[in-house]
Amino acid sequence: MQSRLDDVEQGLSRWVGVxxxxxxxxxxxxxxxxxxxxxxxxxxxxxxDAVGGLPAAALRAACAVELVHAYSxxxxxxxxxxxxxxxxxxxxxxxxxxxxxxxxxxxxxQALAFELLVPLRPDEAPAAANDExxxxxxxxxxxxxxxxxxxxxxxxxxxxAIDLASVGLQLSEDQLRQMHRLKTGALLxxxxxxxxxxxxxxxxxxxxxxxxxxxxxxxxxxVDDILDVVADSATLGKTAGKDAANDKPxxxxxxxxxxxxxxxxxxxxxxxxxxxxxxxxxxxxxSALADQVIRRSH
Amino acid sequence: MQSRLDDVEQGLSRWVGVxxxxxxxxxxxxxxxxxxxxxxxxxxxxxxDAVGGLPAAALRAACAVELVHAYSxxxxxxxxxxxxxxxxxxxxxxxxxxxxxxxxxxxxxQALAFELLVPLRPDEAPAAANDExxxxxxxxxxxxxxxxxxxxxxxxxxxxAIDLASVGLQLSEDQLRQMHRLKTGALLxxxxxxxxxxxxxxxxxxxxxxxxxxxxxxxxxxVDDILDVVADSATLGKTAGKDAANDKPxxxxxxxxxxxxxxxxxxxxxxxxxxxxxxxxxxxxxSALADQVIRRSH
Numbered sequence: 001m002q003s004r005l006d007d008v009e010q011g012l013s014r015w016v017g018v019x020x021x022x023x024x025x026x027x028x029x030x031x032x033x034x035x036x037x038x039x040x041x042x043x044x045x046x047x048x049d050a051v052g053g054l055p056a057a058a059l060r061a062a063c064a065v066e067l068v069h070a071y072s073x074x075x076x077x078x079x080x081x082x083x084x085x086x087x088x089x090x091x092x093x094x095x096x097x098x099x100x101x102x103x104x105x106x107x108x109x110q111a112l113a114f115e116l117l118v119p120l121r122p123d124e125a126p127a128a129a130n131d132e133x134x135x136x137x138x139x140x141x142x143x144x145x146x147x148x149x150x151x152x153x154x155x156x157x158x159x160x161a162i163d164l165a166s167v168g169l170q171l172s173e174d175q176l177r178q179m180h181r182l183k184t185g186a187l188l189x190x191x192x193x194x195x196x197x198x199x200x201x202x203x204x205x206x207x208x209x210x211x212x213x214x215x216x217x218x219x220x221x222x223v224d225d226i227l228d229v230v231a232d233s234a235t236l237g238k239t240a241g242k243d244a245a246n247d248k249p250x251x252x253x254x255x256x257x258x259x260x261x262x263x264x265x266x267x268x269x270x271x272x273x274x275x276x277x278x279x280x281x282x283x284x285x286x287s288a289l290a291d292q293v294i295r296r297s298h
Numbered sequence: 299m300q301s302r303l304d305d306v307e308q309g310l311s312r313w314v315g316v317x318x319x320x321x322x323x324x325x326x327x328x329x330x331x332x333x334x335x336x337x338x339x340x341x342x343x344x345x346x347d348a349v350g351g352l353p354a355a356a357l358r359a360a361c362a363v364e365l366v367h368a369y370s371x372x373x374x375x376x377x378x379x380x381x382x383x384x385x386x387x388x389x390x391x392x393x394x395x396x397x398x399x400x401x402x403x404x405x406x407x408q409a410l411a412f413e414l415l416v417p418l419r420p421d422e423a424p425a426a427a428n429d430e431x432x433x434x435x436x437x438x439x440x441x442x443x444x445x446x447x448x449x450x451x452x453x454x455x456x457x458x459a460i461d462l463a464s465v466g467l468q469l470s471e472d473q474l475r476q477m478h479r480l481k482t483g484a485l486l487x488x489x490x491x492x493x494x495x496x497x498x499x500x501x502x503x504x505x506x507x508x509x510x511x512x513x514x515x516x517x518x519x520x521v522d523d524i525l526d527v528v529a530d531s532a533t534l535g536k537t538a539g540k541d542a543a544n545d546k547p548x549x550x551x552x553x554x555x556x557x558x559x560x561x562x563x564x565x566x567x568x569x570x571x572x573x574x575x576x577x578x579x580x581x582x583x584x585s586a587l588a589d590q591v592i593r594r595s596h
Contacts, residue, residue: 020451021480024459028451075405080376080397099378100462103401104455107373107408111450114412118443137436144442145416152409153318153326157402161322164398182319 001042001285008041009033011063015116020108027097027105028112032070035088035237039220039293040065040191046285047195047209050278057135057198061143064113065191068151071109072187074102076160082242089237110151117143142197150190159183163248171249177218184224185217192216192286201280208278212271212286219267220293225250226260227297235297268294299340299583306339307331309361313414318406325395325403326410330368333386333535337518337591338363338489344583345493345507348576355433355496359441362411363489366449369407370485372400374458380540387535408449415441440495448488457481461546469547475516482522483515490514490584499578506576510569510584517565518591523548524558525595533595566592 016032017025041062048058077084077092078099085095094102118140149155159182166179192213196206228243229252243250251260271290275283314330315323339360346356375382375390376397383393392400416438447453457480464477490511494504526541527550541548549558569588573581 017451020459021456022459022463024451024456072405075401078378078401080401101459103373103376103378104459104462107370107404107449108451108455108459110405110408111446111453111455114442115446115450118439118446120443137434137439141416141435141438141442144412144439145418148409148413148416151405152413153315153322153406155409157406157409158319158322161318161320161399161402161406164402165320 001288004042004045005038007059008038008045008062008066011059012066015063016067016109016112023097023101024104024108027093027101028109030090030096031074031093031105031109032067035090036066036070037296038066039289040069040187042289043188043191043213043216043286044195044198046289047192048198049195050209050280050283050286051196051199051201051205053195053198054135054139057139057143058195060116060119060135061147061194061198062191064116064143064147065187065194067109067113067116068147068156069187071106071113072151072156072160074106074109078102081160081164082246084239084242086239087237113147113151114144117147139198143194146190146194146197150186150193155182155186155190156184159186166249168247169249171254173254176249176251176254180218180221181214184221185214188217188220189213205278205280208274208280209286212274212278212290215267215270215274216290216293219264219271219290222251222260222264222267223294223296225252226257226264228252229257231297264294299586302340302343303336305357306336306343306360306364309357310364313361314365314407314410321395321399322402322406325391325399326407328388328394329372329391329403329407330365333388334364334368335594336364337587338367338485340587341486341489341511341514341584342493342496344587345490346496347493348507348578348581348584349494349497349499349503351493351496352433352437355437355441356493358414358417358433359445359492359496360489362414362441362445363485363492365407365411365414366445366454367485369404369411370449370454370458372404372407376400379458379462380544382537382540384537385535411445411449412442415445437496441492444488444492444495448484448491453480453484453488454482457484464547466545467547469552471552474547474549474552478516478519479512482519483512486515486518487511503576503578506572507578507584510572510576510588513565513568513572514588514591517562517569517588520549520558520562520565521592521594523550524555524562526550527555529595562592 012032017028044062044065045058074093076082077087078094085092093105159179162179163183192209196209268290275287310330315326342360342363343356372391374380375385376392383390391403457477460477461481490507494507566588573585
């Protein structure tokens with residue numbers, strides 16, 4: 001897994017904010033590099049490996065998903081949203097670069113995510129960048145489709161809108177699940193599906209991977225809610241206790257700490273069962289990532 | 299041209315903010331529908347017609363470009379950027395829906411732009427949406443590539459970053475041109491190139507269309523600077539005199555009003571000359587759009 005992480009860091013460092021004008025490139029790199037668990041990229045790469053996907057496509061998809069995640073954090077931290085000053089142990093982007101630059105950096109990161117998925121054709125690209133431009137157009141278009149749908153109004157942005165509308169409200173478990181299915185789940189599940197789209201896969205295997213991604217996405221959020229209560233800001237690298245302070249509904253407020261822990265465990269078991277059902281030869285990396293989501297301390 | 303405008307309005311109305319959760323869909327539709335000159339969509343459609351492009355691809359590209367334009371206005375109007383309260387004669391999105399919702403609506407509009415370019419395959423889509431899903435994957439990927447590059451750090455967002463860094467500074471004509479080439483030019487030129495990418499076109503015709511788009515994009519900005527000085531807010535549908543009030547460098551501050559007008563005319567002539575050089579059979583619609591850019595009153 002360490003070598004895959006290195007690939008992702010190198011890809012991000014090579015592609016993000018290079019030659020961007022004024023302070024924009026600096027703000028983009030600050031938002032993305034040198035931090036983050038890279039869970040989403042690792043999911044893309046593990047799913048692609050499980051289906052024999054194209055490595056060049058998978059690396060681009062892995063970095064693209066991380067850019068969408070990173071942009072959402074930049075915008076989420078802004079004063080008009082969560083107004084947070086600490087992220088990954090560093091001042092948030094708007095604290096470091098100002099709000100206008102943070103807004104633009106987030107916007108540019110989203111555009112860059114899609115740019116990465118559609119490499120220039122060899123006849124358009126500078127010579128040095130040519131080696132990975134032979135990804136089939138159908139794979140490129142499929143990846144764009146999955147990412148756009150995971151990021152947009154029926155995915156991540158939609159979940160954030162529900163979140164915004166829910167502050168101070170009592171949500172049912174169903175409503176809470178629907179919010180998180182979109183807000184964090186769509187991009188995590190999308191990561192798995194994008195990895196699968198880098199290769200060819202039977203419909204039943206794709207469906208099993210989709211279930212794996214959905215269960216893992218929800219488990220991730222439940223653990224997030226638990227950590228917000230039990231961990232301190234130094235361990236989290238972001239402000240702890242924020243949900244309660246903002247009167248946000250969480251799995252802990254709904255189920256209690258023990259109930260939330262049991263729910264996370266059952267979701268992890270669902271994810272593992274889906275992998276077992278997939279019929280894919282080697283799902284060890286995906287399995288390890290599901291374990292990691294449950295056991296993480298930050 | 300009116301029937302093309304109707305197609306664009308219908309496409310936008312069909313695709314934007316439908317079934318989006320909470321207030322997000324409403325904010326997205328408010329930002330996009332019932333307003334705007336639709337210059338970029340008309341450029342896409344006219345360029346596509348000139349090269350015999352696929353109508354279904356061109357309509358999606360036209361709407362996608364407009365969504366990127368609309369999202370940039372929503373974010374640009376926010377308090378941390380231009381802090382503007384009036385747009386197309388209506389309160390701006392953050393005034394109407396709050397800053398957080400405006401931020402999210404802009405983000406979701408950008409994602410939707412890419413989503414439109416990559417329609418679901420017939421086997422994925424609900425039955426009613428199938429008729430336009432047979433756009434070749436290479437066209438889909440090509441359109442995503444052009445749009446991402448026009449919108450991102452080396453296009454529109456990059457130009458906005460230069461703009462941000464330039465307030466109160468004395469720019470040379472070269473620096474001002476470079477800023478606008480990115481800030482407004484990249485998306486206008488990108489519209490023309492996306493239209494051309496809906497069909498097949500010789501390299502020399504593509505290059506001529508690219509020059510047409512570059513000249514038209516710059517002319518548009520020069521006229522914008524002129525209108526900011528000579529028109530009133532009611533005619534513009536947005537706050538007039540903003541550039542001078544914000545101490546922003548403009549073509550009028552650099553060249554004077556008469557100089558800026560002469561420059562706009564020479565750019566329009568460049569655009570027409572590029573069309574004449576293109577060798578394309580029918581460029582009347584593109585020619586009319588260049589005229590419209592110069593003669594517009596708002």
